[in-house]
Amino acid sequence: MQFHKYLAVFFLCACSFSPSAFSEDVKQENSKAKSTPAINITADKPEDQDLGYIKTDGDPLEPVNRGIFAINDAIDKAILSPVARTYKKVVPEWGREKIGNFVDNLKTPVTVVNSLLQGDVDNALTSFWRFFVNTTVGVGGLNDVGQEVGLKQREEDFGQTAGHYGVGPGPFLMLPVIGPSSLRDTVGFAADSASNPFNYVGGAAVAGKAATEGVHERSEYLDLTDEIERTSFDPYSAYRSAYLQRRNDQINNGEK
Amino acid sequence: MNTNVFKTSMHKFYIVIFLSFLFSFSNGAYADADGAKNFVKSISDKVLAVVKDKSLSDSQKEKELTNIFQNSVDAKWMGRFAMGKYFRQASGEEQSKYLKLYNEFLIHSYVPRFREYTSEEFKISDVKAVEDGQVMVQTELVPQTKDAPAIRVDYRIKSDAGIYKVIDVVGEGVSLITTQRSDFGGMISSKGVPYFISKLEERVKNLKLQVASNGGKS
Numbered sequence: 001m002q003f004h005k006y007l008a009v010f011f012l013c014a015c016s017f018s019p020s021a022f023s024e025d026v027k028q029e030n031s032k033a034k035s036t037p038a039i040n041i042t043a044d045k046p047e048d049q050d051l052g053y054i055k056t057d058g059d060p061l062e063p064v065n066r067g068i069f070a071i072n073d074a075i076d077k078a079i080l081s082p083v084a085r086t087y088k089k090v091v092p093e094w095g096r097e098k099i100g101n102f103v104d105n106l107k108t109p110v111t112v113v114n115s116l117l118q119g120d121v122d123n124a125l126t127s128f129w130r131f132f133v134n135t136t137v138g139v140g141g142l143n144d145v146g147q148e149v150g151l152k153q154r155e156e157d158f159g160q161t162a163g164h165y166g167v168g169p170g171p172f173l174m175l176p177v178i179g180p181s182s183l184r185d186t187v188g189f190a191a192d193s194a195s196n197p198f199n200y201v202g203g204a205a206v207a208g209k210a211a212t213e214g215v216h217e218r219s220e221y222l223d224l225t226d227e228i229e230r231t232s233f234d235p236y237s238a239y240r241s242a243y244l245q246r247r248n249d250q251i252n253n254g255e256k
Numbered sequence: 257m258n259t260n261v262f263k264t265s266m267h268k269f270y271i272v273i274f275l276s277f278l279f280s281f282s283n284g285a286y287a288d289a290d291g292a293k294n295f296v297k298s299i300s301d302k303v304l305a306v307v308k309d310k311s312l313s314d315s316q317k318e319k320e321l322t323n324i325f326q327n328s329v330d331a332k333w334m335g336r337f338a339m340g341k342y343f344r345q346a347s348g349e350e351q352s353k354y355l356k357l358y359n360e361f362l363i364h365s366y367v368p369r370f371r372e373y374t375s376e377e378f379k380i381s382d383v384k385a386v387e388d389g390q391v392m393v394q395t396e397l398v399p400q401t402k403d404a405p406a407i408r409v410d411y412r413i414k415s416d417a418g419i420y421k422v423i424d425v426v427g428e429g430v431s432l433i434t435t436q437r438s439d440f441g442g443m444i445s446s447k448g449v450p451y452f453i454s455k456l457e458e459r460v461k462n463l464k465l466q467v468a469s470n471g472g473k474s
Contacts, residue, residue, distance in 0.1 A: 046337035047344060051412070051424070052387045053434045057441065097401075153405065231365050233455055237442025241435045249429020254408060 054248050056241035058172070065174035069236045072177060081225070084218035096216065098142040103213050105134050105141025106198045107155060113195060114156035118164045126151050154253065158195070159188025163251035172240050180243035289383040292391045292413055292420065299328070300378045300395075307370050314371065318467075321367050330414070330421035331359040337423070338436035342444045342452075350449055357456045364463035375400050376407075390414045390423070 059065065088096070108131040115124035130146035130153065138145040147153060162184050163169075170183030181189065193199055199206055232238040306312065306320050335358035336343050343351065382394040391413045396406040412424035412431075425432045444452045 046333050046423075047340050047342075049337065049388075051337075051390075051431075051434075053431050056434060056438050147405075232439045233452065233459075234439055234442030238435055238439040241438035242430050245430045245434060246428060252429075254429060 054245060056244045059240065060171050061173065065172065066236055068174040068176055072174065072179060075177065080214070080218050081222065084215055084222055087215050088219045088222065096219065099212065099216050100220070101134065101138070101144045102141045103216055104144070104153065105131065105138070106209065107196070109198075110192050110196050111154070111156045114158060114161045117161045118156065120156070123154055123156065127154075157188055158191035159185035159247065160251050162188055163247070169244060169247065172244065180239050182244070182247070185247060289385060289391055292393055293380055293383045295420065296393045296395070296411065297380055299324075304378070307373055317370060318367055321370060322363055325363055325367060328422055329362070330423050331355070331362055333414070333421070333423050334362070334433050335359065337433045338440055339444075340437045340441055342441065342449055346449045350453060354453050354456065357453065357460055360460045361456060361463070364460060364467060368467050386412070388414070392426075
């Protein structure tokens with residue numbers, strides 16, 4: 001519950017940040033979609049090209065973001081990542097798989113709603129049946145029976161819905177504890193939490209759900225974060241770029 | 257929020273990058289998307305043959321895979337892209353030193369990771385023409401466990417006078433060279449080019465030591 005209060009406060013703060021940067025971003029994206037150069041005169045100068053990938057360098061709140069990133073990093077190294085490593089060591093793979101299925105299943109209602117909002121009836125129905133089958137035959141979501149019978153998982157959320165209708169990410173935000181986000185996705189995340197029926201089942205259960213999700217999901221991307229630590233020179237910038245690209249890909253459902 | 261984004265398959269992205277490179281080298285000329293597709297397929301078979309060959313020691317495998325890498329990847333092109341606007345600000349001497357280090361950085365970062373390959377199945381799902389006459393060969397790495405989702409890895413391929421080269425690897429929508437451009441730029445914008453190059457040199461040195469001491473496992 002406290003988590004939600006915290007989010008609401010942060011959401012309000014976020015909204016007071018530079019609306020101009022927000023609209024600029026949208027404009028940029030629109031103009032970009034129209035102009036694909038037919039002839040490439042800079043072929044021999046890769047440093048001047050962008051290959052049509054989205055730009056990930058804009059960062060009006062960088063000083064604040066970097067401050068939060070440093071704190072997050074300290075918390076992560078002291079608590080989150082050791083706990084996640086222990087979890088990965090202690091809980092066998094099949095157990096973690098079931099916990100992952102359980103956590104994913106609780107998010108499915110949000111996916112159904114957002115698929116409908118995007119006019120994606122196909123994914124809404126697939127997700128609805130996934131939820132039905134996994135909750136019943138899959139024993140409360142512990143088993144992903146849906147995947148086995150060909151109901152493929154594709155998560156949708158309010159941030160993606162906004163992106164689907166042309167809302168750009170706005171300024172990049174580094175959220176305390178949660179990590180990389182954007183103005184659009186922070187608002188979306190608040191809406192996801194508010195619209196998820198499983199966040200209204202009672203204080204202790206919600207806290208338990210949040211803790212389970214947190215530990216499990218941290219453990220799932222240990223490999224990624226270790227790899228970024230290993231290969232990057234400015235991890236903050238690497239996370240920002242990867243985050244913005246990944247979200248863009250999710251909004252396009254991997255089809256662009 | 258990052259949990260949401262990276263959870264499904266991003267965590268494996270970097271692990272499979274080495275495979276991505278290796279699966280996609282070139283020694284011939286193909287004029288069309290279909291040719292590029294067949295080419296990538298035949299290469300993936302060859303790479304898997306090396307990785308699965310029990311008669312080769314790990315260091316022999318590494319040598320062979322490095323050869324494949326050198327023939328297939330245009331590291332010079334990638335290095336220039338990754339440094340972006342700062343490449344023009346660097347002196348000629350800095351540029352050539354950087355490109356040499358960048359090539360080694362890629363090799364020593366990703367080639368040793370073939371040890372983490374666990375019998376994923378490699379599938380070409382689509383081939384698309386993209387900007388500048390380049391081709392994106394879209395593939396999937398399908399894990400053997402039945403309910404784990406496949407990992408999408410795309411290779412961006414350019415052709416020069418019929419010679420094909422890989423110039424980018426895109427895992428789950430995240431482009432390697434675009435991420436590097438932000439990553440490198442983040443350091444260069446505050447510390448400058450010479451500092452960055454010295455850090456890159458240090459990193460390459462450490463990666464080589466790591467490979468020598470524990471076979472690239474961290």
